[in-house]
Amino acid sequence: MKEYDVVIIGGGIHGAGVLQAAVAAGYKALLIERQALASGTSSKSSKLIHGGLRYLESGQFALVRESLQERAVLLRIASELVELKPFYIPVYRDTRRRPWQLKIGLMAYALLGGFVASTRFGSVPTAEWSKLDGLKTQDLDAVIRYHDAQTNDAQLTRAVVKSAMSLGAELAMPARFIRAVLSDVGVVVTYNASGAEVQVKARVLINAAGPWAMQAARAVEPATPVPDVELVQGAHIVLPYPLTAGIFYVESPTDGRAVFVMPWHGATLVGTTETPYRGDPDQVQPLPEEEEYLLAVVRHYFPRLNTLTRDDITERFAGLRVLPAATQSAFDRSRETLFTTDRDARPRVLCIYGGKLTGWRAAAAQVMQRISPSLPAAVKRAETDLLILRRPA
Numbered sequence: 001m002k003e004y005d006v007v008i009i010g011g012g013i014h015g016a017g018v019l020q021a022a023v024a025a026g027y028k029a030l031l032i033e034r035q036a037l038a039s040g041t042s043s044k045s046s047k048l049i050h051g052g053l054r055y056l057e058s059g060q061f062a063l064v065r066e067s068l069q070e071r072a073v074l075l076r077i078a079s080e081l082v083e084l085k086p087f088y089i090p091v092y093r094d095t096r097r098r099p100w101q102l103k104i105g106l107m108a109y110a111l112l113g114g115f116v117a118s119t120r121f122g123s124v125p126t127a128e129w130s131k132l133d134g135l136k137t138q139d140l141d142a143v144i145r146y147h148d149a150q151t152n153d154a155q156l157t158r159a160v161v162k163s164a165m166s167l168g169a170e171l172a173m174p175a176r177f178i179r180a181v182l183s184d185v186g187v188v189v190t191y192n193a194s195g196a197e198v199q200v201k202a203r204v205l206i207n208a209a210g211p212w213a214m215q216a217a218r219a220v221e222p223a224t225p226v227p228d229v230e231l232v233q234g235a236h237i238v239l240p241y242p243l244t245a246g247i248f249y250v251e252s253p254t255d256g257r258a259v260f261v262m263p264w265h266g267a268t269l270v271g272t273t274e275t276p277y278r279g280d281p282d283q284v285q286p287l288p289e290e291e292e293y294l295l296a297v298v299r300h301y302f303p304r305l306n307t308l309t310r311d312d313i314t315e316r317f318a319g320l321r322v323l324p325a326a327t328q329s330a331f332d333r334s335r336e337t338l339f340t341t342d343r344d345a346r347p348r349v350l351c352i353y354g355g356k357l358t359g360w361r362a363a364a365a366q367v368m369q370r371i372s373p374s375l376p377a378a379v380k381r382a383e384t385d386l387l388i389l390r391r392p393a
């Protein structure tokens with residue numbers, strides 16, 4: 001039976017990040033992915049590498065600071081994959097947040113981002129509004145411009161795995177995790193590859209199966225805590241109209257939620273929604289009412305597109321957020337990365353869920369810190385904030 005220090009279930013951004021962090025720290029690591037890298041949530045996000053301006057309102061300052069730090073690291077190490085973009089927030093007579101409130105928020109954003117050049121913001125002069133892709137100017141009081149970054153989430157995930165493999169990480173794919181049996185010294189992990197059952201030994205098993213993490217957690221014997229979470233669906237649509245100015249951050253005319261209208265490969269990507277989801281994670285897809293909700297945003301803010309219908313949608317996808325179970329609305333719930341372990345001292349299983357694409361490197365570092373008591377001393381091979389990530393072929 002092959003032996004590893006760390007075995008990871010799930011080739012999304014979190015699994016990829018832990019794989020890279022483990023081999024960079026000098027450990028022998030294996031990633032098990034049942035379909036393809038980034039085939040789950042990590043190809044269905046809004047594709048933003050951002051501090052999360054709106055999280056300031058819910059007081060998640062630590063999350064915003066960490067995300068802005070990670071944004072800066074990724075702009076440096078993944079410049080082929082992460083690009084700084086202008087973001088525009090139009091403020092109309094009836095917009096909830098006034099320009100001065102946004103500017104206070106952006107001042108805090110700049111402070112938490114260390115006042116680097118990319119945190120600069122200001123108002124777009126009225127004379128330049130005509131260059132904003134046909135944005136509605138009736139009742140427009142101001143347009144605030146700031147910067148955040150956009151990526152290709154699936155390519156980023158693949159780039160991180162490639163980086164990990166260049167340091168000796170192993171990948172089993174397609175390979176489905178079946179079960180894990182815990183002993184005092186570690187875990188025996190069983191997975192299915194090409195119709196055959198394979199068993200390997202690990203000192204620690206990382207459950208990074210995203211929306212499937214609860215299913216994976218139930219396949220651990222003896223039983224370990226299953227995270228108390230809820231799945232919340234987020235849909236995106238692609239429209240065949242190019243945007244050139246940047247990313248528009250607008251309030252939905254239906255319910256005031258924040259929605260992004262973004263340039264995407266010569267077209268426009270619009271998202272997202274928050275719809276509680278209780279079904280099988282494999283079956284998630286945008287609902288007709290979610291598509292109508294997103295179309296209403298585009299029709300409202302871009303009058304030249306006010307005849308859009310669902311027939312104009314060229315691509316649609318939905319992903320699942322894994323959020324801590326709670327009574328407040330999904331929009332207001334914490335977006336921190338969450339961890340559970342089978343025991344406090346020397347964990348054998350760690351489950352990572354929630355979180356953001358942006359924070360994958362910091363989340364992986366936290367995982368390594370939490371599982372370090374279960375691992376022997378090792379000789380570090382690399383620092384992940386110095387490993388350059390290239391766009392995969």
Ligand SMILES: Cc1cc2nc3c(=O)[nH]c(=O)nc-3n(C[C@H](O)[C@H](O)[C@H](O)COP(=O)(O)OP(=O)(O)OC[C@H]3O[C@@H](n4cnc5c(N)ncnc54)[C@H](O)[C@@H]3O)c2cc1C
Nearest residue numbers: 010012013014034040041042045046048177210234357358
């Ligand atoms: C709608 C939406 C928009 C978002 N937008 C942003 C954004 O703009 N910026 C940002 O920073 N974050 C964003 N996020 C958050 C971010 O996308 C997620 O936090 C992140 O992608 C989660 O990655 P993950 O690796 O935990 O899960 P996943 O990407 O879902 O990966 C889990 C993997 O596990 C595999 N798997 C499952 N079961 C098994 C098994 N039994 N055996 C083997 N493999 C298995 C799956 O195939 C899958 O590949 C968004 C999330 C959503 C839902």
